[in-house]
Structure formats: structure tokens, C-alpha cells
Amino acid sequence: MSTTELHEQLKDRLGVESADDSVVTLGAVGALCLLGSAVAFLIGSPFTALPLAGFLFTVGYGLWNHQATTAKALTFLATIATGAILALITVYLIIEAFPAIREMGLAMFTKTSGRMWITRGEEVYSLVPMMWGTLVTTVLAMLIAGPLGVAGALFISEIAPDAVREIVKPAVETLAGIPSIVYGFIGFTILNDYMMENLDLPSSGSLVIVGLVVGLMALPTVVSVAEDAISSVPESMKSGSLALGTTDWQTIKNITLPAAFSGVSAAVLLGVGRAIGETMAATVILGHAQVLPEPLYDVFGNTETLTSLIASQYGVASSTHMSALFAAGVVLFVTVTVLSIASQYIERRMQIQLQGDT
Structure with a gap:
């Protein structure tokens, strides 16, 4: 050149x-x-x-x-x-x-019977229990963070008086600044003891506790992004609806939410990514059993998530065992990347719709 x-x-x-x-x-x-x-x-x-x-x-x-x-x-x-x-x-x-994937083949992602995680002797590495635990905890977390997050965003943006909004919005955002280990410790010492005493759980830690704690942790993300999306709906659309004689709730339900649907969906997807990637809360609460719950839908069962697996075993892992942990990281990386791309696409669609472009 x-x-x-x-x-x-x-x-x-x-x-x-x-x-x-x-x-x-x-x-x-x-x-x-x-x-x-x-x-x-x-x-x-x-x-x-x-x-x-x-x-x-x-x-x-x-x-x-x-x-x-x-x-x-x-x-x-x-x-x-x-x-x-x-x-x-x-x-x-x-x-x-690659070494662990080459040794285990597709069994690393499909094996569902027998012992699925053996780190010594005849080594066996199946990520199925951890993938299932991650899926269940994420679904439980979003059942909490999704509805509450959207409701909180609507309240802050459309319903709350200015004086209340100035207090509630910073308070919600403060939740995001609390270290995850604190959430995990509270879940382990309070929620876990409550579950064992009142529901007679046989062991400490369960998927439902992790889902509840992670849902509360993902809540600020959903509220913040969804509130931005709702606030970006043009005021003229809301004023036109009110001028036709609709109530405030009818305007929110039929105008504001549909117009901001893409942004709200992106907020929920970002919350899903936050839930999938949570490490310390799951590591503190779960009992680290690399098995599938019996029955499979038992949310009170004890298993493992991909993040807690890596956090609890990387210190003693080596060779193929360490490679298997990296394989768990690849699954997490790909999942979160796909969710991030999907949320960006949805946000772009929201901007196009609000601008009136095709």
C-alpha cells in the first residue's frame, strides 16, 4: 500500500x-x-x-x-x-x-441415563442435567421478572405521580447494584430454611428457590428497559386515544402496550439473558448434584446449572474435566449471544414501527 x-x-x-x-x-x-x-x-x-x-x-x-x-x-x-x-x-x-466434545461426541448434549458426570476413572461428561437446570431456573425467574417487570414499568411511566416516580425508579435501579452473592445468601438462609421447615424438602437448595432469587435479580433489568420502551411511545398517540373518550387504562392496554410491544419483548429477553448468566446465587443455593430431577418437572428437586457447575468445579478441574467446563461455557455463550441478537432485532423493529417506516 x-x-x-x-x-x-x-x-x-x-x-x-x-x-x-x-x-x-x-x-x-x-x-x-x-x-x-x-x-x-x-x-x-x-x-x-x-x-x-x-x-x-x-x-x-x-x-x-x-x-x-x-x-x-x-x-x-x-x-x-x-x-x-x-x-x-x-x-x-x-x-x-473441543477435546471434551471430541471424546464424548453428541452424548455430551444428549445423554440422559446412568451417571452423567464422572470426573475420575472412566470419565463421563453430559451437560444435559445442567442445561435442564438452567432452563427451569430461567423459566421460573422470567415468570416472576416478566409480569412484575412490565407492571413496574407501566406504573413508573404511565401511572405514578412525579413525586412517587422520583422515588420508585431509583429504588428499582438500586436493586441492580446489590451483589449477587447477597441475593444468594439471603435465598439460602431464609428461603431455603422456610422451604425445608414448611414443605419438608429432603435437602437444601432447590430449583424453585434459585428461580425466585434470580427472578428478583433480573427484575431491575426488565423494569428499566421496558420503561424506556413505554416512555418512547409518542405522546400524540396517547392524547389521540384519550380525546376519543377512552379511559387511561384502555389507552395503556390498547395503545401504549401494543406500540411498545417490541421494546417490552426486548426487555424480557434481556432479563432472560441475565437469568441464564447468573452464577453466584445459583452456586450458593444449589446442592450441586449433576442429575436430572425425578420426575423431570419437579421444581423442588436439586440439580445444577451451567454457571454453578463452572463456578464450583473450575478450581479442581484439569485435562478433559476442564475442557468439559469450557464446553458448558460455549453453550452459555451461544445462548446469550442468540438472545442478545434477538433483543437487538426486536428493538430495531420497534424503532421502525414508531417511526412509521416499513
Whole structure:
């Protein structure tokens, strides 16, 4: 690539009309330093800090002498770095999980009989109990977070007076800041004891307790995103409905909710992702039995989730056992990625509908 071509590409990327040789050189040096530090880190070189220091020095010099251009370059670099990190994580998970998948084959995702998780001797690794536990706890959590989250969003956005809204909305968002270990400890010490004393559960920990706790944890996410979606419905649509003689509730039910349905659906999907990825609460509450409940629909049974499996066993795992844990991570990664893409698609559809485009 010639200097002229590099010069023109730099102008296009940074959105500047002119870029002198010093800016081109500065950008090239910074890019090479950052690439060098990334390569050094990946190969475990003890000299990783040297090119990183060069990059930081280049950025500092650029901000001092070419502030606007350097700021634009950094934002562009951050976008590229995000995609590169995501790609590296994906490749790394697949590579680490491949030995266990190769040894177990499809049985890792289909085996439902016999012992399904043996880490010593004749090793057996089936993720079916953990996948089932994750599914059940997620469904239970969303049965709580979904309806309550949408109801809370409607109350904050459409019903509550301003004085109440100023108190309730920050209070709901504060719930998201409470550490998950606190939720898990409360579930284990209060809900678990209650279940054992009043429902005669034979062992500590059950899927229904995890579902309840994780549902409360996912609630702020659903409320916040759904409230934003409901608030984005044009006021003219609501005023037109009220002008026709409908009540406030009829307007909410027939105008506001249908118009915000895509955004509300995206909020629920994000809550599902939050529930699937929850680790510490499930790890604290569950009894870590890698078996399917009997009967299968027994929500008071004790099994394992994918996240709690990884959290409870990674410290003693090695070889194929560690690879099986990475396989559980791949399942989680793929699931959450699909949910995230689906929520983004739904939000985009909501924007198109509200703008009146086809």
C-alpha cells in the first residue's frame, strides 16, 4: 500500500479533510505498538509492557498536538478492539472445549441415563442435567421478572405521580447494584430454611428457590428497559386515544402496550439473558448434584446449572474435566449471544414501527 493510499484511508476513517504526514506517522506508530503489545500478550512475552508504553506515549502525544483527530482514532480503535476481543473469546472457548466434545461426541448434549458426570476413572461428561437446570431456573425467574417487570414499568411511566416516580425508579435501579452473592445468601438462609421447615424438602437448595432469587435479580433489568420502551411511545398517540373518550387504562392496554410491544419483548429477553448468566446465587443455593430431577418437572428437586457447575468445579478441574467446563461455557455463550441478537432485532423493529417506516 502506497503512502498516498494510506493517507486517503486515514482521512476517510477519521473524518478529516486533511491529514499531514505527522498524523499518518503517528497513527501508524500507535497501531503498530498496540498490535505488538497484543501479540506479545498472546505469546506470553515478558516485554508486553514495552509496546504498550509506546502506544500510551503515542496517544498522549497525539492528544496534545492533534486532539480531535486522535480522539476520533481512539473511538474507531475501541470499536475494532471490541469486535476483535469477542472473536478471540469465541475462538478460545471453542478450542478449549473441543477435546471434551471430541471424546464424548453428541452424548455430551444428549445423554440422559446412568451417571452423567464422572470426573475420575472412566470419565463421563453430559451437560444435559445442567442445561435442564438452567432452563427451569430461567423459566421460573422470567415468570416472576416478566409480569412484575412490565407492571413496574407501566406504573413508573404511565401511572405514578412525579413525586412517587422520583422515588420508585431509583429504588428499582438500586436493586441492580446489590451483589449477587447477597441475593444468594439471603435465598439460602431464609428461603431455603422456610422451604425445608414448611414443605419438608429432603435437602437444601432447590430449583424453585434459585428461580425466585434470580427472578428478583433480573427484575431491575426488565423494569428499566421496558420503561424506556413505554416512555418512547409518542405522546400524540396517547392524547389521540384519550380525546376519543377512552379511559387511561384502555389507552395503556390498547395503545401504549401494543406500540411498545417490541421494546417490552426486548426487555424480557434481556432479563432472560441475565437469568441464564447468573452464577453466584445459583452456586450458593444449589446442592450441586449433576442429575436430572425425578420426575423431570419437579421444581423442588436439586440439580445444577451451567454457571454453578463452572463456578464450583473450575478450581479442581484439569485435562478433559476442564475442557468439559469450557464446553458448558460455549453453550452459555451461544445462548446469550442468540438472545442478545434477538433483543437487538426486536428493538430495531420497534424503532421502525414508531417511526412509521416499513
